Amino acid sequence: MSVPHDWIPANTPGATVGAPPREHVLAGLRGTDEGPDLVQLLTPEGERVACPAYDAHVADVDTAALRALYRDMVLVRRADREATALQRQGELGLWVPLLGQEAAQIGAGRALQPGDMAFPSYREHGVAWCRGVDPAALLGIFRGTDHGEWDPAATGFHLYTIVIGNQCLNATGYAMGQKFEGRVGGPDAQATMCFFGDGATSQGDVHEGFVWAAVYDAPVVFYCQNNQWAISEPNERQTRVPLYRRAQGYGFPGIRVDGNDVLACLAVSRWALEECRTGNGPVLVEAFTYRMDAHTTSDDPSRYRLADELELWKLKDPLERVRVHLVRGHGVGNDFFDELAAESDELAARLRAHCHAMPRPGPERIFSHVYAEPSPELDAQRDAYLAYCASFEGGVR
Amino acid sequence: MTVTMAKALNDGLRAAMEDDPKVVVMGEDVGRLGGVFRVTDGLQKDFGEQRVLDTPLSESGIVGAAVGLALRGFRPVCEIQFDGFVFPAVDQISSQLAKLHYRSQGRLRMPVVVRIPFGGGIGAVEHHSESPESLFAHTPGLKVVACASPSDAHWMLRQAIAADDPVIFLEPKRRYWEKGEVDDDPPPLHNARVLRRGSTAVLACYGPMVRTCLDAAAAAEEDGHDLEVIDLRTLSPLDLDPVFDAVRRTGRLVVVAEAPSSVSVAAEVAARVQEQCFHSLESPVLRVTGFDTPYPPSRCEDDYLPDLDRVLDAVDRAVAW
Ligand SMILES: Cc1ncc(C[n+]2csc(CCOP(=O)(O)OP(=O)(O)O)c2C)c(N)n1
Numbered sequence: 213m214s215v216p217h218d219w220i221p222a223n224t225p226g227a228t229v230g231a232p233p234r235e236h237v238l239a240g241l242r243g244t245d246e247g248p249d250l251v252q253l254l255t256p257e258g259e260r261v262a263c264p265a266y267d268a269h270v271a272d273v274d275t276a277a278l279r280a281l282y283r284d285m286v287l288v289r290r291a292d293r294e295a296t297a298l299q300r301q302g303e304l305g306l307w308v309p310l311l312g313q314e315a316a317q318i319g320a321g322r323a324l325q326p327g328d329m330a331f332p333s334y335r336e337h338g339v340a341w342c343r344g345v346d347p348a349a350l351l352g353i354f355r356g357t358d359h360g361e362w363d364p365a366a367t368g369f370h371l372y373t374i375v376i377g378n379q380c381l382n383a384t385g386y387a388m389g390q391k392f393e394g395r396v397g398g399p400d401a402q403a404t405m406c407f408f409g410d411g412a413t414s415q416g417d418v419h420e421g422f423v424w425a426a427v428y429d430a431p432v433v434f435y436c437q438n439n440q441w442a443i444s445e446p447n448e449r450q451t452r453v454p455l456y457r458r459a460q461g462y463g464f465p466g467i468r469v470d471g472n473d474v475l476a477c478l479a480v481s482r483w484a485l486e487e488c489r490t491g492n493g494p495v496l497v498e499a500f501t502y503r504m505d506a507h508t509t510s511d512d513p514s515r516y517r518l519a520d521e522l523e524l525w526k527l528k529d530p531l532e533r534v535r536v537h538l539v540r541g542h543g544v545g546n547d548f549f550d551e552l553a554a555e556s557d558e559l560a561a562r563l564r565a566h567c568h569a570m571p572r573p574g575p576e577r578i579f580s581h582v583y584a585e586p587s588p589e590l591d592a593q594r595d596a597y598l599a600y601c602a603s604f605e606g607g608v609r
Numbered sequence: 610m611t612v613t614m615a616k617a618l619n620d621g622l623r624a625a626m627e628d629d630p631k632v633v634v635m636g637e638d639v640g641r642l643g644g645v646f647r648v649t650d651g652l653q654k655d656f657g658e659q660r661v662l663d664t665p666l667s668e669s670g671i672v673g674a675a676v677g678l679a680l681r682g683f684r685p686v687c688e689i690q691f692d693g694f695v696f697p698a699v700d701q702i703s704s705q706l707a708k709l710h711y712r713s714q715g716r717l718r719m720p721v722v723v724r725i726p727f728g729g730g731i732g733a734v735e736h737h738s739e740s741p742e743s744l745f746a747h748t749p750g751l752k753v754v755a756c757a758s759p760s761d762a763h764w765m766l767r768q769a770i771a772a773d774d775p776v777i778f779l780e781p782k783r784r785y786w787e788k789g790e791v792d793d794d795p796p797p798l799h800n801a802r803v804l805r806r807g808s809t810a811v812l813a814c815y816g817p818m819v820r821t822c823l824d825a826a827a828a829a830e831e832d833g834h835d836l837e838v839i840d841l842r843t844l845s846p847l848d849l850d851p852v853f854d855a856v857r858r859t860g861r862l863v864v865v866a867e868a869p870s871s872v873s874v875a876a877e878v879a880a881r882v883q884e885q886c887f888h889s890l891e892s893p894v895l896r897v898t899g900f901d902t903p904y905p906p907s908r909c910e911d912d913y914l915p916d917l918d919r920v921l922d923a924v925d926r927a928v929a930w
């Protein structure tokens with residue numbers, strides 16, 4: 213069997229390269245060392261740098277397209293901040309912030325075609341946005357009124373998966389289905405993208421997903437957002453090698469992209485999806501980014517990481533570099549930014565109003581859709597409970 | 610001095626680690642963070658990274674590696690972050706942890722504790738409110754216990770760690786912040802406990818439902834009902850002698866649990882009581898439980914979870930039979 217080594221970097225160094233040096237760990241600067249293989253098209257300073265391997269994949273991105281990417285990021289960040297505020301005000305039980313990961317998600321989400329399928333974890337509000345899932349539809353999960361209000365088939369966006377890693381096997385199976393139905397290699401080719409975190413890479417389901425996808429040449433892009441932390445655990449608790457190198461062991465390509473560079477994320481994701489569509493899947497993409505907020509609104513990151521680290525990553529903010537590039541490189545003026553600010557405010561107000569108006573589900577919700585086929589036993593349980601509720605004054609207990 | 614259940618567990622772990630250098634704590638975020646419920650707070654600082662392990666994010670890994678450590682003479686205490694995340698570990702729990710003593714004809718021991726915060730009532734998102742106890746109680750080779758008070762939390766955990774069998778240790782997460790005294794004289798691990806004597810009917814319960822049943826018993830006094838409340842504490846093995854005794858005195862039993870009722874611990878209690886106390890029963894044994902559905906979105910959990918009203922409704926039905 214021939215070994216595909218064109219994607220193994222020449223002079224591959226030892227196993228622990230890419231792991232941050234000890235002094236960085238101690239100083240709380242861990243994870244800022246992206247390594248030599250990072251794909252970047254837009255520097256943190258907003259400068260467009262040439263990247264011969266991937267430039268062609270974003271050759272069509274003109275000023276308007278770049279503005280659209282920026283708009284996406286601004287709006288999802290604003291929705292994220294509004295949801296965080298709603299949680300603080302007791303309107304949501306929990307929120308899982310995406311702050312800092314906007315580029316990683318919008319780049320990937322905008323690379324997806326309508327016929328593709330995405331399998332999110334629980335932080336992919338930006339990908340949801342790109343799939344046409346309104347941010348308001350995400351709120352029910354966190355308000356406790358539902359487990360996901362959107363139609364996965366209609367949107368090409370599966371339900372959020374909270375159990376870490378589960379979706380990697382589901383995405384693999386879905387992609388196998390795409391292949392079995394002949395949707396690889398032709399003009400109507402499709403692909404699947406599976407989202408998960410750095411912590412998730414320790415789960416058996418993720419490794420099994422890699423094995424299965426490789427064995428069946430499944431058209432799936434494993435898109436790992438390495439945001440440096442799994443709640444309180446830094447990357448070093450999960451791996452000795454940079455995560456993208458794991459792919460090598462499974463026999464498919466792994467690429468590390470600057471996850472705070474929306475253009476690079478778009479280019480690499482388009483390339484990876486195209487590989488899958490033409491039958492060269494699977495592919496692992498590691499989007500190297502940073503969780504700028506707490507793990508969730510229940511978490512207190514000051515217990516386990518130093519503020520210096522966040523300050524360092526603020527210099528690499530995914531939105532700021534595009535703003536600078538739009539102004540300096542494309543002459544975009546204040547009007548655009550002003551209009552966008554107004555649009556963000558409208559979105560936030562709409563989300564807030566929607567959240568306040570969300571009805572509490574009735575008790576019958578507990579019993580509905582447990583099975584696709586009738587279940588007389590459960591129906592009897594439901595009827596008994598509803599009769600019990602009706603026995604209270606006013607019919608509610 | 611009163612302490613919260615979380616603190617009582619923390620003190621219990623600390624004492625167990627001081628007593629025995631082979632006790633190691635392992636789980637996700639248990640070290641630096643001290644666990645998402647702070648049950649392991651400060652332990653890594655005091656005992657070091659080799660005794661309090663922030664493990665890779667894999668539950669099968671946590672339990673599977675604990676089995677290996679136990680083979681080497683360690684006494685691992687595993688933390689599963691939430692009930693709904695134990696399932697990746699169920700293979701290791703069922704295939705190895707529960708069976709190695711049996712398979713080795715007693716040559717190997719598995720003194721492993723798997724701590725699981727369980728149950729609902731905290732308004733959480735999916736997979737954070739489940740009650741998987743029946744799955745483990747249905748697995749021969751495992752012992753399964755549930756604490757309900759700070760004192761029991763403290764002592765039962767220490768007893769579980771000292772035991773030579775694997776123990777699934779269930780902690781009612783919505784009671785972590787309730788306070789109580791830690792007694793000086795704990796009962797044995799595998800004993801049920803009568804918390805309140807009564808003559809009208811018996812409430813048998815465990816974990817988060819113990820507080821609910823005590824409240825119900827207090828409220829029932831107004832209706833002239835004198836309820837006995839028994840905290841089962843140990844779900845495998847069950848200790849039902851106190852329940853049989855109480856049923857023989859009162860003739861009525863209501864079993865209360867958050868888990869779905871079909872094929873459950875509550876169902877087992879009901880079955881054994883009708884076997885042992887058939888002639889004493891004045892009414893059928895009733896169950897007040899969660900419904901046979903997945904745990905619902907949290908805004909529905911007040912309907913899903915047994916509460917005072919539903920418990921008292923069952924008592925009324927038993928009395929009126
Ligand atoms: C199977 C499982 N175990 C534990 C958890 C609890 N948990 C939720 S998020 C998380 C960390 C995930 O880290 P990572 O994969 O890096 O994703 P991130 O949250 O950083 O996006 C953990 C341990 C879970 N949801 N599922």
Ligand SMILES: [Mg+2]
Pocket residue numbers: 409410411437438439440441442443
């Ligand atoms: Mg992470």
